Structure formats: C-alpha cells, structure tokens
Amino acid sequence: MKEYAYGAEKGNIENVISWLNEQASSDGLKLNIKSEDYILSTQNFGEFELFSLSDDSLTVRKLISKAGKRFGIKMIEGGYKEKARIIRRRKSDYAKVLKGDKVIGHLELESARFGKLKWEVKSEERR
Structure with a gap:
C-alpha cells in the first residue's frame, strides 16, 4: 500500500470505513481499507482519525468525498x-x-522516511 494520508473526523471512522466497503463492493471495486489507530490534530480543522487504502484511483477519491457528504463530516484526502x-x-x-x-x-504533512510512519502537520491553510 502507498502511504498517503486519508482521514475522517474523529469519532466517525467505523461508519466511514463500513460505508466505503459497502459502496466499493456494490461498484465492483476491490478495496482494502485499514484503520491506522492514529489521530492527526490540526489547529484550524480539528482532529482526524487516519486510515489507509489499497487503491488510490479517481473512483475511490470520489467515494471519499461522498462519504464526507453523507455523514456531514470533514475528510482528509491525501x-x-x-x-x-x-x-x-x-x-x-x-x-x-x-x-x-x-x-x-x-x-x-511530514513523516520520517524510515521507521514509524506517523504523519505530522507541518503547515495548514484555510481556503
């Protein structure tokens, strides 16, 4: 798996992962989603629970934005x-x-090149 940062607002990770798995199976995608058990804190946007994906296609990115819309939460798309x-x-x-x-x-976001891959926020900007 590639190490990109994907996340859901804290407290919603189980709902998001189960919904993404349902949608992926109904669309015929082979998608493996794994919760990282790591919380990323930001000053402007709050806290996010990170997860990793086995696929990084445009279809999966659209599913991530749909999940945020469905549950009314903020999502990170890395x-x-x-x-x-x-x-x-x-x-x-x-x-x-x-x-x-x-x-x-x-x-x-930054992370150590080797060892534990915990993402840290280097800078953030609002739009």
Missing part, C-alpha cells in the same frame, strides 16, 4: 505531491481538507 523533485530527509505529503464536495483547506 496523496498530492509537489512538482519539484527535491530530496529530503523526511517524507512529505499534501492533502485537501474536504467538507462534502467543497475544499475548505490544505495540509502539508
């Missing part, structure tokens, strides 16, 4: 990279914060 190829000691990821279909902010 997996966005910067265009410049810069070699760094730490791994970085960029994520959108979604409320339904609307993007309400962006996060820049």
